[in-house]
Amino acid sequence: MEEIRKIKKTIGQVVSDKMDKTIVVAVETRRQHPIYKKSYKVVKNYKVHDEKGEAHYGDKVEIIPTRPLSKTKHWRLGQILTRGEVAESAELKEIT
Numbered sequence: 001m002e003e004i005r006k007i008k009k010t011i012g013q014v015v016s017d018k019m020d021k022t023i024v025v026a027v028e029t030r031r032q033h034p035i036y037k038k039s040y041k042v043v044k045n046y047k048v049h050d051e052k053g054e055a056h057y058g059d060k061v062e063i064i065p066t067r068p069l070s071k072t073k074h075w076r077l078g079q080i081l082t083r084g085e086v087a088e089s090a091e092l093k094e095i096t
Helices: 085-095
Strands: 010-019 022-032 039-049 060-065 073-082
Touching: 010 039, 022 060, 022 073, 039 060
Parallel strands: 039 073
Antiparallel strands: 010 022, 010 060, 022 039, 060 073
16 A cells, blocks of 8 residues: 655755755754753755756745755755845846
8 A cells, every 4th residue: 555655845045056956955943941840942054956047045935855966965956946135136246
């Protein structure tokens, strides 16, 4: 019988797009301290495969786990949720 697996998708923000076919996505999670019960943010960077080079700095993206593509790249780009204003303003500065 086929087993249907639910794929865990993660949402993060692109912090670097300088590599070819690879972007770096920062995923922010909230954790709670086991003793003091104070919540705090944990930010982890993932290298994500972006075949077409669609995502740019500041974009909010959805990433999906995949087989290892290189030593540190185990995620691929699912979809771009929102475009970052930072990327658009940087392009305008280059034009002027």
